[in-house]
Amino acid sequence: MTAYAEPVRAQTQTGAFVAVLRRDLYVTGKELPVFLAQVILQPFFLLFVFGKVLGSLGYTQHGYSNLLFPGLLALTAVITGMQTLAFPLVLEFGWTKEIEDRLLAPMRTGLVAAEKMVFASLRALIAATLMIPIGILVLGSIPWRWSGVPLLIVMMILASVLGAGLGLVLGTLVTPNRINVVFSLVFTPLLFTGCSQYPWPSLSSLPWFQVITACNPMTYASEGMRAALVPGVPHIQPWISVVVLAGSIVVLSLVGIRGFYRRAID
Amino acid sequence: MSAAASVRELVKRYPKAPVNAVDGISFAVAPGEVFGLLGPNGAGKTTTVGILTTRVRPTSGTAEVDGLDVLRDPVAARRRLAVVPQRSNLDRSISIRRNLLFHAAYHGVPAAERERRANELLEQFGLLERADSKPDFISGGQSQRIMIARALMHEPAVLFLDEPSTGLDPAARLFVWDRLRELKERGVTLVLTTHDMHEAAALAERVAIIDHGRLLAIDTPQALIRSLPGKATLELATRIPPDRSADDLLTATRTISGVDAVESVQGQPDGDGNGAAGEARVRLYVSGDAALLVGPAATRLAEDGMTITDVALGSPSLEDVFIHLTGRALR
Numbered sequence: 001m002t003a004y005a006e007p008v009r010a011q012t013q014t015g016a017f018v019a020v021l022r023r024d025l026y027v028t029g030k031e032l033p034v035f036l037a038q039v040i041l042q043p044f045f046l047l048f049v050f051g052k053v054l055g056s057l058g059y060t061q062h063g064y065s066n067l068l069f070p071g072l073l074a075l076t077a078v079i080t081g082m083q084t085l086a087f088p089l090v091l092e093f094g095w096t097k098e099i100e101d102r103l104l105a106p107m108r109t110g111l112v113a114a115e116k117m118v119f120a121s122l123r124a125l126i127a128a129t130l131m132i133p134i135g136i137l138v139l140g141s142i143p144w145r146w147s148g149v150p151l152l153i154v155m156m157i158l159a160s161v162l163g164a165g166l167g168l169v170l171g172t173l174v175t176p177n178r179i180n181v182v183f184s185l186v187f188t189p190l191l192f193t194g195c196s197q198y199p200w201p202s203l204s205s206l207p208w209f210q211v212i213t214a215c216n217p218m219t220y221a222s223e224g225m226r227a228a229l230v231p232g233v234p235h236i237q238p239w240i241s242v243v244v245l246a247g248s249i250v251v252l253s254l255v256g257i258r259g260f261y262r263r264a265i266d
Numbered sequence: 267m268s269a270a271a272s273v274r275e276l277v278k279r280y281p282k283a284p285v286n287a288v289d290g291i292s293f294a295v296a297p298g299e300v301f302g303l304l305g306p307n308g309a310g311k312t313t314t315v316g317i318l319t320t321r322v323r324p325t326s327g328t329a330e331v332d333g334l335d336v337l338r339d340p341v342a343a344r345r346r347l348a349v350v351p352q353r354s355n356l357d358r359s360i361s362i363r364r365n366l367l368f369h370a371a372y373h374g375v376p377a378a379e380r381e382r383r384a385n386e387l388l389e390q391f392g393l394l395e396r397a398d399s400k401p402d403f404i405s406g407g408q409s410q411r412i413m414i415a416r417a418l419m420h421e422p423a424v425l426f427l428d429e430p431s432t433g434l435d436p437a438a439r440l441f442v443w444d445r446l447r448e449l450k451e452r453g454v455t456l457v458l459t460t461h462d463m464h465e466a467a468a469l470a471e472r473v474a475i476i477d478h479g480r481l482l483a484i485d486t487p488q489a490l491i492r493s494l495p496g497k498a499t500l501e502l503a504t505r506i507p508p509d510r511s512a513d514d515l516l517t518a519t520r521t522i523s524g525v526d527a528v529e530s531v532q533g534q535p536d537g538d539g540n541g542a543a544g545e546a547r548v549r550l551y552v553s554g555d556a557a558l559l560v561g562p563a564a565t566r567l568a569e570d571g572m573t574i575t576d577v578a579l580g581s582p583s584l585e586d587v588f589i590h591l592t593g594r595a596l597r
Contacts, residue, residue: 026368096358101355104348106372106373108340
């Protein structure tokens, strides 16, 4: 402890980035049961009630669960990415200030935001992947097409990053005292206008709702998943979905990182 | 040798604020120095430190830490500085030990070195027993100790502390002060902000007095106190009859022989400032024995129909320097 005046060894910003990511992964690892319950419960019940119960009681047509499952993959990825990022970020900026130690780490402030997005995307991806065995357990079988797997993987990644982007924008926009209002005003509509429970082309009989759902980027994730797993169901062209999702991610990241700078530096 | 920390013509105006929070402050902290920024809440101390620690963008002016321009190269500056905030910002999801270890990892300290330093600091700061529990439900003194230990994990050249002992009980306060003195012995530069003159006098080698975003004086505590007009103070609370004013009180006390200077005191902690039911407080700076002047003062004031209701004797402190410079008490 005599070397305080000695220069700190040179170190890359990547090192700091990786260390912050390791911290987040470490915490997730320690709270694994909580994490699993948090991400799986909601899609599990949606799948169980809409896919299994209603189907068994004869209220939904045969095959509805095949249509629902890809939509729930998209929903799980988007919602998990969003929740992982937005809730803690609002608290860290507004209340616990825990983020300060990371903001003072030797890396650009934008990288701290980027780490949040990478971590949230990873969690979302894990949650969506877990939905596959859960789907098999709950429904007995899931729609599966090996030739659709490459598109499925692309869609899972895009949906996860989309959720993280939404979370970053929300998390930097909202102050803790408004967290409840904003989340119920944003969360619920987002959840039900994202075409996870119905295919978008079938909405042509409800044109006004079709327009609203077309504005929700999650719609394109749901549609892309259907294109991968149940191409027989009418769906938006996969290339359109990929382009819209990629564009949304770019816009959300830029807005989110700007918001992050605004919150991090006075 | 370049300064450990310096600001030049620093100005910060927050959006929509009517006045500058920092209004043209310049100072330089020498390497190894313990430097205190003393001023009331809202004086601009925290904003100044915020700029130096890369968390606030100045409107104009420059700020350097260890020779690095914090505006041009904030990433390099962050390697050389550490911050201990007033309120805990510890990571509540991980243990106290991991708070230290991850902090060092963010700063690129190799794993073996991290472990060694963490053990050393945990012991030095009396934290070994609780090291593996999370920093929940801990006292203010303990979180302060953890945050200082954490800050030292990457061996910063300059350590910024915001009100390091505000709100701590006396024992915790002395513990923190002792640790800070040890750091000084090791040559770490310390910059502390405080509105507590005891803290500034106990720790700082040099003090900058700041009010309304401006630097009023900067010197050693001894020199600042020596700059006051007298060697002792006599503070009088006086009841003033309706036909007299606080100005009459000042005029009357100035004529007492042995009084070097007189100033009115406002904003006392008991809220009993000027005007309240014909009461006024005045502070006399005297070169001789202040107690001997109580009699003459009472006699002189009685001539004008004024009565002394309270007397306080003192040797001048940094608080008096602040009152002398601003006409207001610190708190």
